[in-house]
Amino acid sequence: MxxxxxxxxxxxxMIHLGAALDNGLARTPQMGWNSWAKFGCGVSEQAVLSMAQAIVETGLDKFGYQYVVIDDCWHGPSRNRSTGAPLADPTLFPNGIKKLADEIHGLGLKLGLYSSAGSMTCARRFGSLGYEEIDAQTYAEWGIDYLKYDNCYNEGQSGTPLISYNRYRRMFDALNATGRPILYSMCNWGEDQPWNWASTIANSWRVSGDLTDNFGRYDDRCPCTSMLDCKLPGFYCSVARIIDFAAPLGSKAGTGGWNDLDILEVGNGGMTNDEYITHFSMWSILKSPLLLGNDLTSMSQDTLDIITNDAIIALNQDPTNSAxxxxxxxxxxxxxxxxxxxxxxxxxxxxxxxxxxxxxxxxxxxxxxxxxxxxxxxxxxxxxxxxxxxxxxxxxxxxxxxxxxxxxxxxxxx
Amino acid sequence: MxxxxxxxxxxxxMIHLGAALDNGLARTPQMGWNSWAKFGCGVSEQAVLSMAQAIVETGLDKFGYQYVVIDDCWHGPSRNRSTGAPLADPTLFPNGIKKLADEIHGLGLKLGLYSSAGSMTCARRFGSLGYEEIDAQTYAEWGIDYLKYDNCYNEGQSGTPLISYNRYRRMFDALNATGRPILYSMCNWGEDQPWNWASTIANSWRVSGDLTDNFGRYDDRCPCTSMLDCKLPGFYCSVARIIDFAAPLGSKAGTGGWNDLDILEVGNGGMTNDEYITHFSMWSILKSPLLLGNDLTSMSQDTLDIITNDAIIALNQDPTNSAxxxxxxxxxxxxxxxxxxxxxxxxxxxxxxxxxxxxxxxxxxxxxxxxxxxxxxxxxxxxxxxxxxxxxxxxxxxxxxxxxxxxxxxxxxx
Amino acid sequence: MxxxxxxxxxxxxMIHLGAALDNGLARTPQMGWNSWAKFGCGVSEQAVLSMAQAIVETGLDKFGYQYVVIDDCWHGPSRNRSTGAPLADPTLFPNGIKKLADEIHGLGLKLGLYSSAGSMTCARRFGSLGYEEIDAQTYAEWGIDYLKYDNCYNEGQSGTPLISYNRYRRMFDALNATGRPILYSMCNWGEDQPWNWASTIANSWRVSGDLTDNFGRYDDRCPCTSMLDCKLPGFYCSVARIIDFAAPLGSKAGTGGWNDLDILEVGNGGMTNDEYITHFSMWSILKSPLLLGNDLTSMSQDTLDIITNDAIIALNQDPTNSAxxxxxxxxxxxxxxxxxxxxxxxxxxxxxxxxxxxxxxxxxxxxxxxxxxxxxxxxxxxxxxxxxxxxxxxxxxxxxxxxxxxxxxxxxxx
Amino acid sequence: MxxxxxxxxxxxxMIHLGAALDNGLARTPQMGWNSWAKFGCGVSEQAVLSMAQAIVETGLDKFGYQYVVIDDCWHGPSRNRSTGAPLADPTLFPNGIKKLADEIHGLGLKLGLYSSAGSMTCARRFGSLGYEEIDAQTYAEWGIDYLKYDNCYNEGQSGTPLISYNRYRRMFDALNATGRPILYSMCNWGEDQPWNWASTIANSWRVSGDLTDNFGRYDDRCPCTSMLDCKLPGFYCSVARIIDFAAPLGSKAGTGGWNDLDILEVGNGGMTNDEYITHFSMWSILKSPLLLGNDLTSMSQDTLDIITNDAIIALNQDPTNSAxxxxxxxxxxxxxxxxxxxxxxxxxxxxxxxxxxxxxxxxxxxxxxxxxxxxxxxxxxxxxxxxxxxxxxxxxxxxxxxxxxxxxxxxxxx
Structure with missing residues (x-):
């Protein structure tokens, strides 16, 4: 490439059609790190802090990587039984999320959290469907800056753009009501054409099933040939497949609202260096958010060279905002x-x-x-x-x- | 060709099935000029007047071109904060739309305006969703004769014919309530099969994504192979592609309600003269509205010959109204x-x-x-x-x- | 063939899945004659009577043809302005529909009428949407035995089975409320898979766009390659195409509820005799209603031989009711x-x-x-x-x- | 194979996404026997008891086959006219269902029953749509342990995941309200993508039209080439076709909620022994419920060898629960x-x-x-x-x- x-x-x-949400965030695609690929359900305060420190130590923050996003499994076994407020796992996060957010902020970074617009998260923790207000309020009190909002266990609330919009709109309204600027990262896997309606309620929206650490192998678990009307986004989608999915959607990305091609796999070992270069370059020019998914505490020089190529990052962050x-x-x-x-x-x-x-x-x-x-x-x-x-x-x-x-x-x- | x-x-x-709206307008496909291709967001009172004068001077009005349509970007920075009424940009339209309409009417022509059935127009000006009544009322007071009504930022209100119908019906009812005959030109890009339901509420409906000034090049940004159930109409659609899209829809066009193949590109430079002849001829026999998109103040003789071929125009305006x-x-x-x-x-x-x-x-x-x-x-x-x-x-x-x-x-x- | x-x-x-409506009618597929192909909007009392008499004179009634169905255009210019009741055209039907029904009944036949589940009929006469009760009541008072209920101008009320079901259910309830047995022949052109839901509310349902008098020519106006999820049923569908459409639907037909392949074209001149034999035979074994569409007053012997082949009719009327x-x-x-x-x-x-x-x-x-x-x-x-x-x-x-x-x-x- | x-x-x-309902049932895919293939509408107390006894005598219960499921046609001619409660056919089940359940329980087995989320069952017995509460309550009083819930005559209540979810949710709520653990086996033939929404309300969901006793013959009555958006699931689907349908759905199966590939045909005579081995093996590794459909009182040794291969059953019941x-x-x-x-x-x-x-x-x-x-x-x-x-x-x-x-x-x- x-x-x-x-x-x-x-x-x-060029007057581009796709421009978006005016909450002041994601003027260019957001950049940062996400915990899922590295830690899965083993994420913890310590894990998050170590990655945040690695961002500062390696200077990744200077290149724009500022969001540290805790994905699924930060949750305690249940909500607060009297108030319904979400609770973090007391073992994994012994000092609570608010304290962690303070520390992250102290490093000059921002903290993201994860939930699902369903009755459960994908890993079967409590979901936010029906709890939008108290969850948003609690996130704001904790000092959260970013919400990744997933699609598992959505109780059948999909099938037309309007049904999906209404479900994701509820959290958008709840986030807005807190008064705290929280970047809203929708993750409904491209169901019901979010590129057509999400730009007024979200800062980014996933356009496909989950990326896997492979450049081009076809996988039955990512069965659609196009995302224009895909009924099973699936997962294990390759880099080449997601690029193909995203190709017709470029005009839908714009200031404040982006097509999210999923967390980067650069440095995770399943592709050649050339393939990772292609992966990172294409994510950049397609204006995808750039969320690293690798272990930042032990990167090879090749990996660091890719994710800190300032010319490529400049393509992604270019103010023209045109995919x-x-x-x-x-x-x-x-x-x-x-x-x-x-x-x-x-x-x-x-x-x-x-x-x-x-x-x-x-x-x-x-x-x-x-x-x-x-x-x-x-x-x-x-x-x-x-x-x-x-x-x-x-x-x-x-x-x-x-x-x-x-x-x-x-x-x-x- | x-x-x-x-x-x-x-x-x-022949008893044709597709006949339509009885507001007395568009008995044959409407003809005129639209500002977008030439001026985009640089449209102004002066620009509109110069084109209206050119219509009269070149005698285009004698061939049937009567509507001068201001597309997106006529809007001021916000609605009237107390009444909610739409306001035109005071710099671009220093004398207001009503004054401009009077002048257009004085030339024997009619004035069209643009809005979107969404929270914003495509260029992110204030949209009409939720403001249908006051907008229609204001347009009528201004002396507007024609409304092009777009589909951007529709807040997920699409996905079934009924959802789209209800959204576009609201403006139809609002226009009707004004008592002023205003030609209603729906532009939802063919989503949810408007040819099946728009004929009782609109005078024309777009059948595809936006036309580009190219005869036949495939473009990824217009990805559907048919409009029968297209989930991403897109733009940059070629003449040949839109003809292909429109082929099965002919019977849906009829007196008072037309399949709109989009603004003509004749004279804009991206096609050969033969291609423009084909473009104009096919739009005519498919009973598309004929809205010119070129600069009427500096036309070549070839361009003028095409758009004033009275035999071809007669095909379009033939009273049989059969595509x-x-x-x-x-x-x-x-x-x-x-x-x-x-x-x-x-x-x-x-x-x-x-x-x-x-x-x-x-x-x-x-x-x-x-x-x-x-x-x-x-x-x-x-x-x-x-x-x-x-x-x-x-x-x-x-x-x-x-x-x-x-x-x-x-x-x-x- | x-x-x-x-x-x-x-x-x-064999326990077949598709069995249906228990209003006592259409125990086997209904048989008769429909006015559209021969008379179109020129249908009249005289025309209907002459065909009814021809049925008796040629002995077609002995073969089972009993319903004489008046299709579109029997309507007066408007409903009764005070009661909202439907009115027949006073010129075409000078003695009224009730008198005509009496005469038809006097011949030992039954009378059918037509309306549309929309704001207008396909020929733009007043439709029954919103007038279900008064229309059904009037039909019953007139002595009507059969209602063909079309889909034109349905105001966007389609797109999911539930939306279509609710619309057609309203007339079903209204017909039931009259107490008169009226065969309910749904004609929504196969939109939203009526074979999956119509059997509890209707005696038959069309499965495609309109048949044309041609055996196998492809026509762009009937563009779907399958009816399983067709968004434009269209018309000018050939015999071979409709057979192809109906092939997977056989199990949905059963006692009291039938897949309607549309009015027969036998004798109308567009096919060879062998093709008409195939047409009639396939309609019979697929358990379609057998509504003649030709001029019964001037049939060739070939035509009469086809439509009175008692062995073929026996296939259609066989009590096993298995397509x-x-x-x-x-x-x-x-x-x-x-x-x-x-x-x-x-x-x-x-x-x-x-x-x-x-x-x-x-x-x-x-x-x-x-x-x-x-x-x-x-x-x-x-x-x-x-x-x-x-x-x-x-x-x-x-x-x-x-x-x-x-x-x-x-x-x-x- | x-x-x-x-x-x-x-x-x-591996963190798998598809995990499910927490009613304590179907921790691994359910196993048992279903009456339809063998008895159809001839099912009776005697037939059910003889099969239950055969399960115990042949030792099938030791391999995990515990549910004896009465499919369609156990119903009396009508519900109890005063209470609306369901009634069993007094001739076929002279001692009532409760007595039968006691006997089945006495054998160490569990009893299943069948109904449809429609106005009628597929064989036109009374359905449960609108009778969810009284039906669930009665089943619980009878001691029922398992409900197969079909999709016939659903009155158009399908077309989006939400419409189907709401319909099947009603019975889920009704079953829950009884307090008795009743395995809930959804059978909506894969319409509206149940794998995406059924796992929080059901223990299994059918993914296709009905299986037939054939390994690989294409049949027009099972016309979809994929179940991702199939509008006519049909029946007479072959083993190979259903495997093809199920291939992309594996991740949706998990503890408490399974992709149901339909009742096994092993031993029914339409396939070779090798084909039955493939059939049984694939159902096992795809984590389908294993419901036998053959006559357990007269099995060949080959049949018994297949359905009692403990190594294959162990694949199906493996606690990893990963298809x-x-x-x-x-x-x-x-x-x-x-x-x-x-x-x-x-x-x-x-x-x-x-x-x-x-x-x-x-x-x-x-x-x-x-x-x-x-x-x-x-x-x-x-x-x-x-x-x-x-x-x-x-x-x-x-x-x-x-x-x-x-x-x-x-x-x-x-």
């Missing part, structure tokens, strides 16, 4: 595809990505006519070209030769 | 298709169109059996044949040779 | 298919039909294993075989040679 | 497929099944990389391998040769 980063001497004027569009996707004989992605950045800059998911090297002749499909004059300008992974500019008149790599680099520039 | 225009010596008796039907569509090796379209006109006249979307010349032998599939006796009559683009009649016994052109002419007659 | 009619020396015990099942359908190179249909009749008799929709003769070797798939012992019995069109029994040991015909005969027996 | 049973020296830690996952399914030229299934068991044991549905022998080279896709370290361990049908362990270094069989054995172990 390669990227071309082009500086055009004009300004694109890249897939211009074409060509099937390759023997499996996989070769696709071209183009996105608009500030100051008339364009990002270009070429993704090869086949197992073979591919040679591609690419013309400006193919890159600039929406605004024709852009075809006539001159450009400086930068590789955002090699970090070397192209020379004048140089041919960009994409034939040496299966999955990887990128050209980048100012 | 070629048309054969046949005069039969019989009268077709052409696609008799067949044959895939061409190498891409594209060759399709035959036939429609009924007044006095037993028949319009025949052959559309070639491949990149190669095609030779087609066409028999009367193929043209006249619904009423068999028509096969035995004699016909005079006219080319509506060449404007020359065929000679007796002449063979109509369609092989010289890729996309274009038409035969026409009285 | 050929039929084999087999007499087995055993009794099938034939399609055992296989094999695509034929060059277009069309060869399919095998098997149904259970009284006294262990089996009906077998082989349908060839290709343009070429087909040779088929058929074993008892293929015919008897549900109850294996039937494969070991001996059978007498009758051709229900040739009306000659096979000789012992005779080979049944299906190779001489493209579409046609049938073997039959006692 | 062959199974490999692998003992790994590690413990899998096997289909790793791949490869189409075989000439028809059928070769698929690999892998499931996790207690103590790090893995079950591996290879299913060949083609008519030809297949040779398969299988690597640990293919078997262990979710947790990569498992690929590096050593395993002991057992064939669960041959009941012989493999020797060290032995090649497992799957080429001799079309459908059959299995390797098993401790």
């Amino acid at each position: 390669r990227y071309v980063y082009l500086r055009a001497f004009c300004t694109f004027v 890249a569009n897939r211009v074409f996707s060509r099937l390759i004989e023997g499996g996989g595809s070769l696709s071209l992605w183009v996105g608009s950045l500030v100051n008339g800059t364009t990002v270009v990505a070429i993704m090869n998911t086949s197992s073979k090297h591919q040679r591609l002749h690419l013309s400006f006519d193919e890159i600039f499909i929406d605004w024709l004059p852009a075809r006539t300008f001159s450009y400086r070209v930068f590789d955002l992974w090699q970090k070397t500019p192209s020379k004048a008149g140089e041919t960009l030769d994409f034939s040496q790599w299966t999955n990887s680099p990128i050209w980048g520039g100012d | 070629r048309y054969v225009y046949l005069r039969a010596f019989c009268t077709f008796v 052409a039907n696609r008799v067949f569509s044959r895939l061409i090796e190498g891409g594209g298709s060759l399709s035959l379209w036939v429609g009924s006109l007044v006095n037993g006249t028949t319009v025949v169109a052959i559309m070639n979307t491949s990149s190669k010349h095609q030779r087609l032998h066409l028999s009367f059996d193929e043209i006249f599939i619904d009423w068999l006796p028509a096969r035995t009559f004699s016909y005079r044949v006219f080319d509506l683009w060449q404007k020359t009649p065929s000679k007796a016994g002449e063979t109509l040779d369609f092989s010289q052109w890729t996309n274009s002419p038409i035969w026409g007659g009285d | 050929r039929y084999v009619y087999l007499r087995a020396f055993c009794t099938f015990v 034939a099942n399609r055992v296989f359908s094999r695509l034929i190179e060059g277009g069309g298919s060869l399919s095998l249909w098997v149904g259970s009749l009284v006294n262990g008799t089996t009906v077998v039909a082989i349908m060839n929709t290709s343009s070429k003769h087909q040779r088929l070797h058929l074993s008892f294993d293929e015919i008897f798939i549900d109850w294996l012992p039937a494969r070991t019995f001996s059978y007498r075989v009758f051709d229900l069109w040739q009306k000659t029994p096979s000789k012992a040991g005779e080979t049944l040679d299906f190779s001489q015909w493209t579409n046609s005969p049938i073997w039959g027996g006692d | 062959r199974y490999v049973y692998l003992r790994a020296f590690c413990t899998f830690v 096997a996952n289909r790793v791949f399914s490869r189409l075989i030229e000439g028809g059928g497929s070769l698929s690999l299934w892998v499931g996790s068991l207690v103590n790090g044991t893995t079950v591996v099944a290879i299913m060949n549905t083609s008519s030809k022998h297949q040779r398969l080279h299988l690597s640990f990389d293919e078997i262990f896709i979710d947790w990569l370290p498992a690929r590096t361990f050593s395993y002991r391998v057992f064939d669960l049908w041959q009941k012989t362990p493999s020797k060290a270094g032995e090649t497992l040769d799957f080429s001799q069989w079309t459908n059959s054995p299995i390797w098993g172990g401790d």
